[in-house]
Amino acid sequence: MQFSAAQIALLINGKTEGDANVTVGSFGKIEEAGAGQLAFLANPKYEEYLYTTGASIVIVNESLELKQPVAATVIRVADAYTAFASLLTKYQEIEAQQLTGIQEPAYIASTAKVGEKVFIGAFAYLAEGVILGNNVKIHPQVYLGKNVRIGDNSVLHPGVKIYHDCVVGKNVTIHAGTVIGGDGFGFAPQADGTFKKVPQIGNVEIEDFVEIGSNATIDRATMGSTIIRRGAKLDNLIQIAHNVEVGHHTVIAAQAGISGSTKIGSGVMIGGQAGLVGHLQIADGARINAQSGVTKSIKSAGGAVTGTPAYDYTSALRSQAIARSLPEMERRLKELEEQMRQLLAEKV
Known part of the structure; x- marks a missing residue:
């Protein structure tokens, strides 16, 4: 062109x-x-x-x-x-x-509904009750489980897997290899030391204008929904656990992991390889530095943290600066001790 x-x-x-x-x-x-x-x-x-x-x-x-x-x-x-x-x-x-039509072979259940100007690539699988909006692009080897819904203008790249009952909004892009709606990590400890699986009967809801990178995993809720809000952007290789909520226009960099039931506000920025434990509340506009280990809720809007365990960003930088000065501080302390020893010896 x-x-x-x-x-x-x-x-x-x-x-x-x-x-x-x-x-x-x-x-x-x-x-x-x-x-x-x-x-x-x-x-x-x-x-x-x-x-x-x-x-x-x-x-x-x-x-x-x-x-x-x-x-x-x-x-x-x-x-x-x-x-x-x-x-x-x-x-x-x-x-x-320019991508329209249905390539062969592809499986489309008789109860699936397909909108206008849709593209379905070879070896795609659309289970019973799947609904595709208009202008949806389903690339080869995509799997859509029972009752999955995909909104208008969304694009699913090769190898995306979306389990049953999950909902994807309009203008969403999901890159290759990502899995939406796998079981959350729920196991009840038993008296004999074994673990009993807790059925995960919820789903995942992805709102409009979300983009998800390659090989990310977003687990279905135990009950209710794991939710990715409108405009959020997720990088490659991210783990979102069951019942997590990611707020509007929040961005999460590669290899970050969010544990179950944590609620992340709007406009949050999470750096690569950061880890958040479960059941936290992360305030709107928070900044979480790369490789931070967040173990406590961030309650102040716009708050910034770093380190493991993560704490206030400015305080952490000061602590790091002091830590670098420790060898010199140790030398000066020994000098002072020696001076004090000499003074005490002179008085005796």
Whole structure:
């Protein structure tokens, strides 16, 4: 697909400088792009490449003052990074529109309901009572259990598995290998030292505009629902346990683990490899640093913690700074002890 600078500027509400008729058919990094490609400049560290790039079109911030002539056509926008992201989203949408129809072999139960302009890839399995909205894309080897519902415009990439009765909202993206609705980790200790499984009869509900990375696992609730609220973004390799609630527009980085029944507020940021124990309350806007071990609720909105066990971010940094000074403090303490010993000896 080819797009002119004028067409692109119209899509991202930008203004062109240079040849508005020049066309591009792909994207490239500003330091590597060639003719026929589009690049963007948002980080000032890369400005030098603007004057040497082979790209045909470059998106830049409208506030940028050029220091040298630029061979490429420039499109000025309020925020180059956001504009480029919007453009890539539109490009993906155009590509996705070309995916329609049902590939063979695929199993679709007679009681399943499929909306308009749906794509179902080869070896997909849709069990009894499955409902797909309009423009849903089900890639190959996806499994949808009994009574699963998928909202309009959602995309399930290859190998996604969604167990029975789970609900996925509109405009949701779930990447390859993720499992939604597996049993929560519920086992009752017995007097003889064994464990009796507690049936997990709830489900998982994923609201609109959520994105979940590859190989994440979100367990079904023991009773009720495990809930991922609207706009939340989950990275790869994340574990969400039973009855957890993740708030609106919360982001969780890779390899984080959330234990059962913990409630995470809106706008929370959780760093990679962080671990949260069960039954916590995490306030709106909280910040949890990477590799933190959170054992207590965060009750103050916007609070930040780090470390294992995690505690106040600023206090933790001060403690770390003091810890680095311990060898010098020990040396000075020994000197003081020696001075005190000498003074006491002189008095005797």
